[in-house]
Amino acid sequence: MELLDDDTVAMFAEGRGDIDRLRRVLAELPEVFDFSLSGDDTGFFSYTRYAADDLTRLLMEDRRESSYLMDMPIEHTDDGGLRVTYIGTEAAFADALSEQPDDIRIEIERTGSYTPGPRHVVSQLTERQREVLKTAVDLGYYQEPRKTTHDEIAMATELSETTVGEHLRKIEAAVFSSLHVGAAKR
Incomplete structure (x- = not known):
């Protein structure tokens, strides 16, 4: 994102979702002066130039200073x-x-x-979550059949079983939400 001298913002973004809907929304917004989209619903890039509102202007100017x-x-x-x-x-x-x-x-x-580092989902986890994930993988938690339990991971990481369970749920939520899975076809 960059605040331009003509009080517009130029933004280059990467996203996923309904690209046709985004195209319609951008075309209808009066504050959008120009845009370009490439890709599909599983992943796309967009360039948008739009009028800066007060909050965006404040944040962008603050960033410069x-x-x-x-x-x-x-x-x-x-x-x-x-x-x-x-x-x-x-x-x-x-x-x-x-x-x-x-x-x-x-x-x-x-x-x-x-x-x-790379924009990999593991880089977005907390240090403790990465420690729990590494331990879970090392102990065989994600093998079929499962080779370890929350209790064994808890003992290895010196955390409670409940805390290990919470960390694993957050890790799994982060991993699954990062996947570029297209909508199911019926």
């Missing part, structure tokens, strides 16, 4: 929010968080060192 970076992609969450990865120092984040408008709610999911 700050000492932190936004890592792409910016993800849309199921609850209508955005998930953004910011890269920078603690001081830069303190400044950024103190300057946000009152009508923007920010939730920090995690902090730590940044290691760029």
Whole structure:
């Protein structure tokens, strides 16, 4: 995304879903000046140039004046929010968080060192989730027939059985939601 001098935003995005519906929506929106889509429902790229609203302008201008970076992609969450990865120092984040408008709610999911890597679902898991996943795989949890239990994974990771179960459900939800599976044909 980039705020242009003519007060429009140019955005390049990757997505999946109903590309024909997206094409219709973009064509009908008066604030969209130009767009291009390529791909299909299983995965597509889009370029869109649209009028900047006040919030977008504020966030984009703030990004220009700050000492932190936004890592792409910016993800849309199921609850209508955005998930953004910011890269920078603690001081830069303190400044950024103190300057946000009152009508923007920010939730920090995690902090730590940044290691760029492939956009693989495993890179989106927390460190603890990756540890539980590695242990589960090593102990044969995903083999057929299953070679281990939540209790054995809990003992190996020094977590409770309930916590292991919660981590495995979150891991599985992340993996399955990341798959580019087309709609079932009837």
